Amino acid sequence: MQRESMAFDVVVVGGGPAGLAAAIRLKQLAVEHESDLSVCLIEKGAEIGAHILSGAVMDPRALTELLPNWKEDGAPLNAPVSEDRFFVLTETGAVKVPNGLLPKSLRNHGNYVISLGNVTRWLGQQAEALGVEIYPGFAGAEMLFDESGAVKGVATGDMGRLRDGSEGPNFQPGIELHGKYTFLAEGCRGHLGKQLLAKFNLNADADPQTYGLGIKELWELEPQRHQVGLVLHSAGWPMEPDTYGGGFLYHLENNQVAVGFVVGLGYSNPHLSPFEDFQRYKTHPEIRKFLEGGKRIAYGARALTAGGIQSLPRLTFPGGALIGDDAGFLNAARIKGSHCAIKSGSLAAEACFAALAAGRQRDELDAYPEAFKQSWLYQELYQARNFKPWMAKGFKIGSIMFGIDQLVFRGSAPWTLRHKLPDHAKLKPAHECPKIDYPKPDGVITFDRLSSVFLSNTNHEEDQPCHLQLKDGSAPIRINLRNYDAPEQRFCPAGVYEILGQKEGRPRLQINAQNCVHCKTCDIKDPTQNIDWVTPQGGEGPTYPNM
Template sequence: MERESMEFDVLVVGAGPAGLSSAIRLKQLNADLHVCVVEKGSEVGAHILSGAVIEPRALDELLPDWQSQGAPLKTAVSGDDIYLLKAEGHRRLPNALVPKTMHNEGNYIVSVGNLCRWLAEQAEALGVEIYPGFAAAELIEQDGIIEGIITGDMGLDHNGEPKEGHMLGMALKAKYTLFSEGCRGHLGKQLIARYELDKNSTAQHYGLGIKEIWQVPANLHQPGLVVHTAGWPLDEHGATGGGFLYHADDGQVVVGLITDLNYDHPYLSPYEEFQRYKTHPVIRQYLEGGERISYGARAITKGGLNALPKMQFPGGILLGCDAGTLNFAKIKGTHTAMKSGMLAAEAVIESLEQHPSGGQVLDNYWQKFTDSWLFDELFRSRNFGPALHKFGTLMGGAFNYIDQNWFGGKLPVTLKDTREDHAQLRPASEVTPITYPRPDGKLTFDRLSSVFLSSTVHEEDQPCHLRLKDDSVPIRVNLPQYAEPAQRYCPAGVYEIVEDETGSRFQINAANCVHCKTCDIKDPSQNIVWMVPEGGGGPNYPNM
């Protein structure tokens, strides 16, 4: 069977904020360009999950009339509360003692999934072709130049053999290919290794964000209120991260917990920590009497400027969270991702004017990047994450207050965290197992009922997209050394240790996967490789 092929001027992989912004900017600068966006989700926005409070700076630049055009930014931030939580109590921090990057005046509480749906409409109105349900599975490389991607085959059984209706993936070729797959992108990871893009940067760092949407009674709802927390419950086990609770529109409250994936306790479960988090009186007061209506999880790239790889390579560029442009000091990555896409579009346009056939290294991108407010933001925030990792929540927070509020992010010192997140776990023999409370079905819930709310669907009879480099490692190495942490760090119940008459067996329930990528990041043996499943598979987030 011959593989079909299509050619474009520019191909964008991933219909997130970075990818869609790059596509829009390309068409704004040259309406005649043939621009295509492929998206692995069943529709644009289906795989998008973020807090989210958005800073509209990049949107103002990209589409200045966004308000009159009906962009889904309806709920302006009306209040900003930051708490240091303890198991028995809390302390609300005065605004004067909060790093100014955490202030949210002028920002909006949004669904980034809905923002992407709206951006896709703007892109299509300009002539961009968008194809959801097509997963970018392989790179097309010729003589060291990236010439596009191959979409995944459809209709293969679990052994990789063709079923009825089998279709080969298409070869999509372009003069330039822009990769905006989000955190720990499947192809982005390969590109970083292939071109050694990270050889001059420190170790990348990640967090796992778990989020729910609740419909709450009117008397509990305070539209525009933003709540951020630090401390409990993660600090009980030496972990760092933080919680959030946002009052969106239509009587909905968004609640979530970000667990930094550099934690060292092998029995820690980010999912269970999130369930505990909701029981704290500061959080419980806004949820009790409400109904949970949505659930999801996604890793975030939060290493910042120190961990940022070189983004450009022959024939393409990494954008947004595929590279790691999130500003962790603000806990915001949407506006930075959008700006990275806009800058890439400008670099591509200039390159095509000089080299119409494409395939060059976009060296002009780095100059544009360093001259932009995006670089300035990331530079000023470069110490935020390393300070928390090195000094903990209290002392790290104090350092960041001084750095941000007294020195504007230009304290003459640069902290670096060089240890990989997956290498941090202590042996299980050195710690006490953590016993988590059973869910009550009202405020706290089990994993499977949560996955159900994510509307996750995969074709059951297809090759497993969670590959083991060595099938023996989970039982031979990870179980005796770390009590096999995959069964705890996964927020969707994908991994299990099953005991039967033959002994212990490692089971992968791939159909549960919400595409968070945590397993690819946190597995201590780096034995799990996340691959793309059939296009259209995975979560179907309606409003995340």
């Protein structure tokens, strides 16, 4: 069955803050210049915001530039930060770092505690009001190229294929969306972005990207334990000193709090489980005191880019651009990325509009990276460039050296530290590393994976091709189990990967793809890079409320 096609001036893949900001800015410019510009945005989630998960504390700077009247127009930024607290945790104790000693990157005056999912839903409304055509439930599955090799758009995924790949009774082919320019805004480790990084060698001059896994729960607290706008960050326990990780507790409105934990995916011990470390984190007295008597109402997980400016690829390719976390625009030192995403989308849109106005199409938008280098976003990321490399050397020395970097040199130290190895290459053999004894969940403060996935509202049609593809079916047992004690069982926060038959001497990997919350950790951390995350049918995956 032949695919239908639709043509637009610009096609945007991804309905997060970067993609929506790009679409909004394009239509704003079209209105200003009385130009007829068609913009199409597709989102793999069932609705805008369904797959969005972030902490999140938001710096409103980029939003104010994009939509100056956001407050009057009802943007859901309703909890201004009222207090910052930063703790260094031991197993039973906590040392509060005086705010005066915190680097500027960890001070949140003027920022807002938000649900990024709700902010993107609002941005989607603004985009539609401007005439952006938004199609939720459509996953960008395939890049399309013209005769010259330039990107000419994307094809959405087929619907109704059976497990063996054949066409089922309700089969519908994907649709080709052609654009004069195509923006990829899929978020961290974008499926299509990864393909273009390889095809156009966009990483040639960049350090290897580094990543973190963020795991988050939304709780409803007893009113006396809640303080609107309180932002709590922590470092230390339960992470070992040589492993990057930290927790957060963000108090939203309506007695809700976002509690979460980020583990750097450059860790070396294959026995480490980010999910179990997050559960342990909640038992610390400084965290538990907020949660006791409360109710957990949502769960989710998402990988995030953390390499900073050293790891940014070339931002453009013939026919389009990478924006947001698809490129790696996140400031790990500030634990923030939404303002970076919005700014990058706006900058790319301005370069694209100028190119279209000049009659150009499907070339490289060189004005976009040039504008980025002249922007406050470049300056911000440059000043924070040494954060992750220092922290990779261990918490104590990393904190001291980054403190010197920020407080003494104000981010302008005469050196730039490099990322040398990708995260998947950092695992040590299992026999060289201590096993970690994780306590069983109590069902009150701590929970297991399956009950957590239930709260993510994740759903995948089971009779479809598996969207977690193995390049070599023998590698999980032959290499991962033998050398690393099958780390995919632990680095996945959703119980997707299980080793069965081990006691009988016939081990095999079972992939429970229906549990997948689309965090992309397996695609990043698998030591042989054997797992390839591809898009399932559009609209499937988690459905996050207020995350």
